[in-house]
Amino acid sequence: MPCEALKAYIFDLDGVIYRGDELQPGAAETVNALRSRGERVYFLTNNSTQSRSQYADKLTKLGIPARPDEIMTSAYAAALYLRQVKPDGRRVYVVGESGLKEELEQTGAEVVEEPDGLPIDFVVAGLDRQFNYEKLFNAQQAIYRGAEFVATNRDPTFPLEEGLLCPGGGAIVAAIETATGVEPRLIGKPETYSLEMVMTLAGAEPAQTVIIGDRLDTDILVGRKAGAHTILVLTGVATEEEAHDAPDEMKPERIIRSLKDLRL
């Protein structure tokens, strides 16, 4: 990997920088060393539960000072997508958490909490730890009436402390997809939309970008699709065996045990 030509280092969050509130080994040291060398570091997460400013606060508290404009999330990318599709006024029903609603509202969308019979333009779904039958019903009805179905991500799981894997946004999206028979427009990884946005922020071409992630089916696949360099770190979801057995389009260029092993 031609490190001298790299312009942007894009780190996934869950399973790479932290698990839950636990910083991963070498994460702060690696990010801070890159920055002290003048490298551009960004964070790209499919987790839509928090806003960019909430992630910036979390990273800063964990010892990695970060600004919202160094972070791209599937929630913010979804908000930008909606604005691009329907710039003049959009009503959105959200199956998701506060961070997703915050990004949508800050980009000018009206978030409909209780459907009122007026048209809804989009249903946006991601991880929602208060998901229930009523939300599933509301989402289904809005889609039946013509709302576009947008998914922030389809991650089946996400990693927490002590090896715990929890149900991810993909499990929620699948429920709505099953109830409606409608396939969502996917915004997060492995679609390239959010990665392209962060590369634009960085002013970097794919060949000048490396994505460092813990999932083969999102981080590595999106990097390969976009033509960026890819590094799999084994502190999250994927194992070394899975990486070796993966189809070509999900094979990382490098595998490291933890960010401590990232030789830059």
Ligand SMILES: [Mg+2]
């Ligand atoms: Mg991850």
